[in-house]
Amino acid sequence: MIGWFRRVWENDPRKDPNAVVYFLLAIFAVLFPLFASVVTGGSPNFLLSVAGDAGVYVLLTLGLNVVVGMAGLLDLGYAAFFAIGAYTYAFIASDHLAVTPLQTTLHVPFWIVLLIALFVAASFGVILGAPTLRLRGDYLAIVTLGFGEIVPRVFKNTSTWTSGVNGISALDTPELPIWFKGPWSGDPLAVVQNFKIFDPLGYYVIMVVLLVICVVLVRNLQNSRMGRAWAAIREDEVAAAAMGVNTVQAKLLAFAIGAAFSGFAGTFYGAKLSLVSPENFGFSVSITVLVMVVLGGMGNIPGVMLGSLLIYLVIFMVLPSLPDTVTSIANAIGLTGLTQASGDFPGIGEFAARLKFLIFGLILVLVMLLRPQGLLPSREREQELTKGTHDDTIIEDVQAETG
Amino acid sequence: MQTASGPASDAAILRLDHVTKRFGGLVAVNDVTFDVRKGEVFALIGPNGAGKTTLFNGVTGLIPPTSGSVVFEGREIAGTKPFKVAELGIARTFQNIRLFEYMSAVENILVGEHCRMHAKLWDSLFKLPRERREEKEVTDHAMELLRFVGIERWAHSYARNLPYGGQRRLEIARALATRPRLLLLDEPAAGFTPQEKVELMRLVGKILDSGVTVFLIEHDMKVVMGISKRIVVLDHGEMIAHGTPEEVRRNPRVIEAYLGKQH
Amino acid sequence: MGAVGEAIRRRRSDLRSGLTGRALDVGLYVLILAFLFLLGTRVIEHGPDYLLQIFFFALANGAIYALIALGYTMVYGIIELINFAHGDVFAFGAFASASLIPLFGLSEGQVWGPFTILQLLAVFVVTMLLCAVLNVSIERIAYRPLRHAPRLAPLITAIGMSFFLEGAMFLWKGPSSVHYPDVLPDLSFTILGARVGVKEITVWITTIVLVVGLALFIDRSRLGKAMRATAQDRDAAQLMGIDIDRTIAATFFIGAVLAGAGGIMYGLSYNTAVFDLGFSAGLVAFTAAVFGGIGNIYGAAIGGLVLGLIRTFWDGYFDSAWSDVVIFAILIMVLVFRPTGILGMRVPEK
Numbered sequence A: 001m002i003g004w005f006r007r008v009w010e011n012d013p014r015k016d017p018n019a020v021v022y023f024l025l026a027i028f029a030v031l032f033p034l035f036a037s038v039v040t041g042g043s044p045n046f047l048l049s050v051a052g053d054a055g056v057y058v059l060l061t062l063g064l065n066v067v068v069g070m071a072g073l074l075d076l077g078y079a080a081f082f083a084i085g086a087y088t089y090a091f092i093a094s095d096h097l098a099v100t101p102l103q104t105t106l107h108v109p110f111w112i113v114l115l116i117a118l119f120v121a122a123s124f125g126v127i128l129g130a131p132t133l134r135l136r137g138d139y140l141a142i143v144t145l146g147f148g149e150i151v152p153r154v155f156k157n158t159s160t161w162t163s164g165v166n167g168i169s170a171l172d173t174p175e176l177p178i179w180f181k182g183p184w185s186g187d188p189l190a191v192v193q194n195f196k197i198f199d200p201l202g203y204y205v206i207m208v209v210l211l212v213i214c215v216v217l218v219r220n221l222q223n224s225r226m227g228r229a230w231a232a233i234r235e236d237e238v239a240a241a242a243m244g245v246n247t248v249q250a251k252l253l254a255f256a257i258g259a260a261f262s263g264f265a266g267t268f269y270g271a272k273l274s275l276v277s278p279e280n281f282g283f284s285v286s287i288t289v290l291v292m293v294v295l296g297g298m299g300n301i302p303g304v305m306l307g308s309l310l311i312y313l314v315i316f317m318v319l320p321s322l323p324d325t326v327t328s329i330a331n332a333i334g335l336t337g338l339t340q341a342s343g344d345f346p347g348i349g350e351f352a353a354r355l356k357f358l359i360f361g362l363i364l365v366l367v368m369l370l371r372p373q374g375l376l377p378s379r380e381r382e383q384e385l386t387k388g389t390h391d392d393t394i395i396e397d398v399q400a401e402t403g
Numbered sequence B: 001m002q003t004a005s006g007p008a009s010d011a012a013i014l015r016l017d018h019v020t021k022r023f024g025g026l027v028a029v030n031d032v033t034f035d036v037r038k039g040e041v042f043a044l045i046g047p048n049g050a051g052k053t054t055l056f057n058g059v060t061g062l063i064p065p066t067s068g069s070v071v072f073e074g075r076e077i078a079g080t081k082p083f084k085v086a087e088l089g090i091a092r093t094f095q096n097i098r099l100f101e102y103m104s105a106v107e108n109i110l111v112g113e114h115c116r117m118h119a120k121l122w123d124s125l126f127k128l129p130r131e132r133r134e135e136k137e138v139t140d141h142a143m144e145l146l147r148f149v150g151i152e153r154w155a156h157s158y159a160r161n162l163p164y165g166g167q168r169r170l171e172i173a174r175a176l177a178t179r180p181r182l183l184l185l186d187e188p189a190a191g192f193t194p195q196e197k198v199e200l201m202r203l204v205g206k207i208l209d210s211g212v213t214v215f216l217i218e219h220d221m222k223v224v225m226g227i228s229k230r231i232v233v234l235d236h237g238e239m240i241a242h243g244t245p246e247e248v249r250r251n252p253r254v255i256e257a258y259l260g261k262q263h
Numbered sequence C: 001m002g003a004v005g006e007a008i009r010r011r012r013s014d015l016r017s018g019l020t021g022r023a024l025d026v027g028l029y030v031l032i033l034a035f036l037f038l039l040g041t042r043v044i045e046h047g048p049d050y051l052l053q054i055f056f057f058a059l060a061n062g063a064i065y066a067l068i069a070l071g072y073t074m075v076y077g078i079i080e081l082i083n084f085a086h087g088d089v090f091a092f093g094a095f096a097s098a099s100l101i102p103l104f105g106l107s108e109g110q111v112w113g114p115f116t117i118l119q120l121l122a123v124f125v126v127t128m129l130l131c132a133v134l135n136v137s138i139e140r141i142a143y144r145p146l147r148h149a150p151r152l153a154p155l156i157t158a159i160g161m162s163f164f165l166e167g168a169m170f171l172w173k174g175p176s177s178v179h180y181p182d183v184l185p186d187l188s189f190t191i192l193g194a195r196v197g198v199k200e201i202t203v204w205i206t207t208i209v210l211v212v213g214l215a216l217f218i219d220r221s222r223l224g225k226a227m228r229a230t231a232q233d234r235d236a237a238q239l240m241g242i243d244i245d246r247t248i249a250a251t252f253f254i255g256a257v258l259a260g261a262g263g264i265m266y267g268l269s270y271n272t273a274v275f276d277l278g279f280s281a282g283l284v285a286f287t288a289a290v291f292g293g294i295g296n297i298y299g300a301a302i303g304g305l306v307l308g309l310i311r312t313f314w315d316g317y318f319d320s321a322w323s324d325v326v327i328f329a330i331l332i333m334v335l336v337f338r339p340t341g342i343l344g345m346r347v348p349e350k
């Protein structure tokens, strides 16, 4: 049975074992509010809010997966587009412009800004990618790294426009033009207009809907003319070009789509937090998303979604709660002495807090060493790795064959 | 050798004019001039390192020639980007097979169809009816090509899992998917058994019958003599002979440079 | 006829792309000139003494960047990996030497003599060895098993290692800057109105000695030749009987020795260190390596110097909040306009 499964998995690309994962993810998404409500005894708002934030990372991961997983391009400054999306929303959907030299305000509806941010971020992607994508593969990584460092600093330093480190706050709350009130919100059944989305459940629902749409669209793309072109470029850029694939254009498209996703996610993020600040878009965000893609299984959509949820859980839930956990454990087993700072030792809680980076680094290294193909890889990657071939010669080949 | 345009060379589908390619100090192709006529099988032969593949790379834009002109159907294509060359109607295979190993045989061919497809980003994102129709059309065409080269039973295997001969055939099918008018085959029979070579010659005949001009590099004189009307011989980048198989076979320089070395 | 028309059209389009290429070049030069002009006005404003002072500081900063950049470029040259953990090895050098200094009997404000110089030398040697052992272990644990995996895999472990090292130093010294013992004598000379301290001189001399030593080593020694051969073509080198694993380990060793020295001198000059010091310093040094043409050892040394000059002059004459932006903008422009490095040096063929 298992042998049969392995054979099918390794030899027949038509069978899609991901269906199960999609199904489980969908069930999970639907049941999560219920679950959150039950485990917290009827006050699920915190968990729902966290889930909304996690959704932002899933969105980011889906986008970066197009760039890294599908087209095989390395983007180390993905957070820059995230920042651009968030700041786009902050500028045109708050009172902030009043305190800038412009001295007016704009309040473009959230749904329209989603699209605007998408295009603004994609344009930056094109501007950055166009001159770079012709060059060697690694250069894109380095250029994006530089761009990722520049963007938040620019937002930080141009404080007449962006309020600098303080960031921009009180962003508009997204509104639905029409919504229904009913028993679920403790109101009589009624149709309301211009319904403001305040509660975490609202954001959660929007996020799930956006994610479903995005997954469908990205999947469509992967199984299309362009998706095949990306796969071909990833495997052998020279052969792809010789077969009539405009490789520069295809790569640029992948890069722009990735940027668009990031900008899109940025707008949602800004709206949900109602605050943007340059501190939230650093290198660590870019790296986190990249790690989500790689650990999840590059190129495989359900894989990267799973990866992003797991990493999110570790980084934003498990590691931050570590100090409290170990403190209470120490108290429980009677080692209260450990919880106090003494001499150089800062107390076990603070000690655990300081372990954060170290543990995260360790996880990265270990998972990559034990499972370099990621947790749930696409079969192509699985084979590439387990059969010992590797694609890092492609770039050199292009050099050799195209001078 | 006639190089100016005139009635005689109007039948030329590809014309190389004083093509030279240098790699640093090495002259890999030196001042080569000839033409390939529409509807023929044209062969390029020569010992290893003679510059044959380099010439193909020059024609397909992978490594543009240092100087000289390459005219395809009356159009200058030297220095044109590879994907553009494919769009214009020249397809090729590679001497050391370059398939997309982790894509299935059909998907490999579908990559070849890429440049003949019209689906835009929006069509693919939303799977619009015309995109679905086109996908079905090209998939059918791809299956047809698999049957044409005789490897339909591996349609859904990863390219890397095909037997060697199947891989060579898949490369030909992938090239044909770009609907070329000129097909460049770089040592398509390398590593084949005599039986397979005969089958390959038959396949080349079928390709020719479907209206595609074939320009091939081949080591095996028997194959070359059997299917090509005209031959050019390259040695150390120099064109040392050209003409019919008979003429070339009798040419003393060829015997010395090529046949002599074979025996 | 058709062909001729096509040829003419082609020549025209060649000309056009040549022109746009040139226009971009011209744009770049205009940008550089505008910057130099702006700098010139500021320089005149502040007077010549200040200029010279900035220049001396810049040389010292540049030397430290160069030492870090060398490790990046050597590792990239040989295994095409951006070793993200390299900057943290530099930071480790600073931390380790901070602890070693009192251990070797050096203290702030002491009297200097020949023996103290020996003590400091011992600190240097031990720190550099510690860094080397660390870097070689990193290669052994996190990169070597992935040498045949897709290139993203070792990149992720490199990032993981960087987090790990920063985490370890965070654990060791906590989140805020720690004081680094100010042991060098507080002597200074006045050259043309600018002050040159023992700190700057130490940095210059050490760097020159190390870089010259490295150059000789790469040029003359067997191992150096093996390193060059491996960087050129790993497979061929292997066929020639070069032990690839040993050669790569040696590259990490040497890179870390230089970074460790950089870490000590950073500490000695600035008397402060923080756990994530390696991140920003590493990025600048990496930019320097790219600037000089990545993989090119002399390029990295010169690139480090140039970036030290740029950064220090920017900080000295303009708003230092923008200096990182300037550095990274340079990084991007170099890659777009001069992909082989600004010095036009040849990158080793890969």
Ligand SMILES: Nc1ncnc2c1ncn2[C@@H]1O[C@H](COP(=O)(O)OP(=O)(O)O)[C@@H](O)[C@H]1O
Pocket (backbone or CB within 6 Å): A400, A401, B023, B026, B028, B046, B047, B048, B049, B050, B051, B052, B053, B054, B055, B063
């Ligand atoms: N990309 C390249 N860079 C440098 N030299 C090359 C390159 N491609 C081919 N050569 C050299 O050009 C010569 C001709 O090679 P090639 O065209 O492959 O010969 P063949 O006739 O066997 O196909 C050889 O000496 C080869 O080493």
Ligand SMILES: [Mg+2]
Pocket (backbone or CB within 6 Å): B052, B053, B054, B095
């Ligand atoms: Mg050849």
